[in-house]
Amino acid sequence: MNSLLRIPLNATPDQVERLHALQVGFAKVCNAIAPVVQQTKVWNRVALHHLTYRQLREQFPEMGSQMVCNAIYSVSRTGRLVYQHPASPFNLARLGDKPLPLLQFADTLPVYFDRHTLSVKAGQLSMFTLDGRMRFELALRPEDEASFHEKKLREIVLSRRSDGVYVLSFLLGDGPEGKEAQSDMPDGEIPEYIMVQETV
Template identity: 35%
Template structure:
């Protein structure tokens, strides 16, 4: 099982400048690679490496392994477009902007040192203290650190570290639970449990109305208020979904269920014909 620990970094002004320089050059390298992908229609990691690695090493200040990480990031982004059907056959490959790209780190470009992390930068390694909470410590204590992403968000640097832990032993045999997901009811499973979504829908509609009022106002104070409420709806929805999924799993364990099967909502916006209001709700 893979889990991600989002760790805030207590970087000094000098370290923040070094990380910003690395992010800028990494984003520029990804932008160059994006042009190669579009020109040659190639997003296989090995094939792109053969086409672009030498040119990147000579034209960018990135080290050899960080060039490989940039190739990995670009291939991952375009493969995601391919899987979701946004690169149709015999059509031009769309452009992806990497101007605010996160920096991909692997085991060769970072190392954990107790309450700090050693990170590759253009000027050499820097050891940056990590601000670890109870949640992050628990994730790190029960797993093996894998790859990571360095991101800059709201004036702070975060190290999003993926941790792999062993899965619990599955139940060998037993009934299958089917879960139907929706909007009016967040989830309804085949054992009879129903999780209503009325309060969540109401809260999302209130957030939408607030954003519309502030955007139509356009004043400086309205824009300041928009920044304050940014992400609040997303965090609340994530929390409600997390609590709902935990409750479903708990009921499945109590009933001895061996497998949970969920409704597939892939491409639902393409499959459902609805009015503007409903399309907006599905988009959100």
């Protein structure tokens, strides 16, 4: 069973600026991947990695190798939601012979992290940004700290609330590793940070 832990970050104005720059940079990488998905009809994570990784590393050296991988993951899971979910208006079955619509990612897009780009140790959070690591003190409840050690970390997502506060969401699970999380896909509703541009 999966559990979701949300932690608001007590960020200074300077840290908020750095987190926003990371969000904007992450969206740029996702928007560079989207036309490849549209043209090739490939959004499987591994296949998409082979198609795009090298060029993305050259195009976005400041993002680092692992954040590029996380952007590929983000586009892959968005592709599954938009093109495969039965409730999506852009489901392949509905599109028929029409070309795939183009995915466009807004700067408000959540940023995906993993154990290489974010770590939690003894109440200290260390996370990747475009200009070096950023650190926060985390006041975790004992049961949350225990979950980190006992459960598998499926996903780490940084998002910004409407009040401007950045929040980290940790999806923890008990099942076997390797299964991709489906945390924001249950109803097939396309998030507001994704625009789908239909081709005429």
